[in-house]
Amino acid sequence: MSLYCGIAYRRKISQGYRLLSTYVTKARYLFELKEDDGACKKAQQAGAFYLFHSLAPLLQTAEHRYLVPRFSLLEVESLLHKFGQDAQRIEDSVLIGCSEQHEAWFALDLGLNSSFSTHASLPKSEVETELQGSFIELRKAIFQLNSMDSSLLFTAQALLRWHDGHQFCSKSGQPTRKNIAGSKRVCPSNNIIYYPQMAPVVITLVSDGTRCLLARQSSFPKGMYSALAGFCDIGENMEEAVRREVAEEVGLEVENMQFSASQHWPFPNSSLMIACHATVKPGQTEIQVNLRELEAAAWFSYDEIATALRKKGTYIQQQNEAFPFLLPPKLAIAHQLIQEWVEKQTCASLPA
Ligand SMILES: NC(=O)C1=CN([C@@H]2O[C@H](COP(=O)(O)OP(=O)(O)OC[C@H]3O[C@@H](n4cnc5c(N)ncnc54)[C@H](OP(=O)(O)O)[C@@H]3O)[C@@H](O)[C@H]2O)C=CC1
Numbered sequence: 001m002s003l004y005c006g007i008a009y010r011r012k013i014s015q016g017y018r019l020l021s022t023y024v025t026k027a028r029y030l031f032e033l034k035e036d037d038g039a040c041k042k043a044q045q046a047g048a049f050y051l052f053h054s055l056a057p058l059l060q061t062a063e064h065r066y067l068v069p070r071f072s073l074l075e076v077e078s079l080l081h082k083f084g085q086d087a088q089r090i091e092d093s094v095l096i097g098c099s100e101q102h103e104a105w106f107a108l109d110l111g112l113n114s115s116f117s118t119h120a121s122l123p124k125s126e127v128e129t130e131l132q133g134s135f136i137e138l139r140k141a142i143f144q145l146n147s148m149d150s151s152l153l154f155t156a157q158a159l160l161r162w163h164d165g166h167q168f169c170s171k172s173g174q175p176t177r178k179n180i181a182g183s184k185r186v187c188p189s190n191n192i193i194y195y196p197q198m199a200p201v202v203i204t205l206v207s208d209g210t211r212c213l214l215a216r217q218s219s220f221p222k223g224m225y226s227a228l229a230g231f232c233d234i235g236e237n238m239e240e241a242v243r244r245e246v247a248e249e250v251g252l253e254v255e256n257m258q259f260s261a262s263q264h265w266p267f268p269n270s271s272l273m274i275a276c277h278a279t280v281k282p283g284q285t286e287i288q289v290n291l292r293e294l295e296a297a298a299w300f301s302y303d304e305i306a307t308a309l310r311k312k313g314t315y316i317q318q319q320n321e322a323f324p325f326l327l328p329p330k331l332a333i334a335h336q337l338i339q340e341w342v343e344k345q346t347c348a349s350l351p352a
């Protein structure tokens with residue numbers, strides 16, 4: 001039990017302080033693990049570990065869904081031992097969350113080069129056989145993961161990738177050291193602290209009042225269209241980035257915008273998606289696609305979008321059917337923007 005469930009917590013009750021909510025004690029517990037290596041090391045004892053291999057999570061199939069197996073510290077240590085690895089490799093793990101009962105969750109990549117072990121990586125297929133699962137590319141797995149699992153695996157993959165790419169100080173060139181939780185890296189020679197970064201990205205569903213604008217890049221799955229997205233330039237706020245990206249990509253001027261929601265998106269690197277709706281000036285709707293950025297862009301009617309939203313079946317099945325276009329997967333915030341737009345249009349068409 002951590003401090004916040006122990007003495008301090010009881011003292012708060014005896015002094016008649018209000019009860020700290022479960023969420024607050026959980027947030028404060030995670031904060032403590034990030035700040036206190038000893039507490040984090042102790043949390044590993046009763047923690048649960050999610051395993052990756054070269055950034056692909058270990059998954060087990062159950063009908064049309066993926067299950068995400070978790071392992072105890074003891075199970076991970078005996079796995080490492082079985083494949084001739086030093087248990088010190090556990091220190092490559094990163095904290096990715098905890099349960100309401102303060103069971104800490106960690107992610108460990110068995111394929112990336114370890115800072116502690118001469119053996120670069122564990123043999124993927126033998127580990128899969130041993131653990132009765134498969135390491136599956138996360139971008140492919142998202143279609144068959146529930147939102148809680150995908151959010152945890154998004155965080156884990158982003159953090160594991162960040163540590164793998166920040167082994168050295170960009171000022172001194174010396175190797176950096178991670179703390180036990182993996183919430184930062186420090187350069188011992190100049191004490192510079194590196195924190196995992198997310199790149200802010202604006203994603204915008206543009207509407208002209210009756211239609212919405214979708215676009216596709218050549219890298220998108222066949223037939224898929226999505227909302228306009230773009231990385232914020234340094235110094236830009238969200239509104240400026242939306243105006244610039246819409247002007248750059250489709251040559252239109254945004255009139256007003258409304259924030260919708262945000263989402264962490266780990267592909268190809270860690271992005272913080274800031275999603276909003278925007279409208280263009282009526283009459284100024286002629287799209288001029290920037291073919292350096294997009295393969296195509298078009299206006300879509302309410303009926304076209306509503307029909308596409310009703311489509312059933314897996315993504316692959318939908319791709320095989322002759323259908324003019326596909327929408328982003330439900331887990332993508334672009335899908336949420338499109339759904340919101342259809343709901344807004346539906347309400348607007350109802351008699352007052
Ligand atoms: N979750 C969702 O619903 C969706 C998520 N996305 C994600 O949004 C992100 C941005 O979309 P995209 O249209 O590609 O972005 P942009 O329209 O900004 O185009 C990508 C280009 O932006 C430049 N760039 C600027 N800053 C960065 C940075 N920090 N990292 C990488 N490239 C940068 C690069 O150009 P240069 O090479 O010239 O420097 C890059 O090729 C993508 O990662 C995509 O996966 C996109 C759509 C839906």
Ligand SMILES: [Mg+2]
Nearest residue numbers: 228229230293
């Ligand atoms: Mg873009």
